[in-house]
Amino acid sequence: MAKRALKNNVKIGAHVSVSGGFLMALERAKEMGANCIQIFGASPVRWQALLPSLKEAKEFKSLAQKLEIRPIFLHAPYLINLASANERLAKISTQLLKRHLEIANFLGTQGVIFHIGSKGQRPQAEAEELVAKNIKEIFSLVKEGFLLIENSAGAGNLVGDTLEEIGRVIEKVANPRLGFCYDTAHGFEAGVLVDFSNDSLDSFVEKVEKLIGLERWLAIHANDSATAAFSNKDRHENIGQGYLGKEAFYKMLHHPEFRKRPFILEVPGFDDQGPDKENIDILKSLAY
């Protein structure tokens, strides 16, 4: 009985393809046994993004409800760089992220997960100011929906590889609609969380609480890493096949604060076709 209750309250899902339409993403989720998902709201490599039709949005909302798939997040395009030293690039990035937040709202999803981007040669403090200004602008134009900053692996001049950096941007924006998504592979690669003992998980959670706020921590990207701790190299791996290993996911899935958040896979898949049922089943088997 207790075992079953434990099983039911865990959210385990994946990034799923929207190829064939948004409804197909929900069908794929159902097939693989995911009860929460992440999708692209438009092409991840294009600057254009159209709103779906009203009909498609309505059908998407009702099917998601019927299949009890929740939460649903959009992942922003990779092109976005809110910290860019190139003014035009920063501007069109802001417009594109705004557009994706509109798509997220239109589809009835919970929000958009995005990476801040690279500051280039810009001083750190200046980059953080610019990012905060751009996020504020989006919130002033789009009145609902969440934006979630995802931590990066820390390569090059990327902003947002530490909880401190993300915390400072969040503090500057000062809007309850700015949330946080923790990627376990990026955090490992950046050296944020490399030891998965209970004490280490506790101190990570305390840090999130202090620097970001637990109420803002809305999602987990559950990925193993193909590169070592502190490598700063962003390479996702299937659960149990990387440097984190199954034990790390077992520990996280049994930590009361981690367990409250949806675990969303972004792994290569055992057939290299993206997140699959096999990875979902591994997380489920570790969850209870």
Ligand SMILES: [Zn+2]
């Ligand atoms: Zn991620």
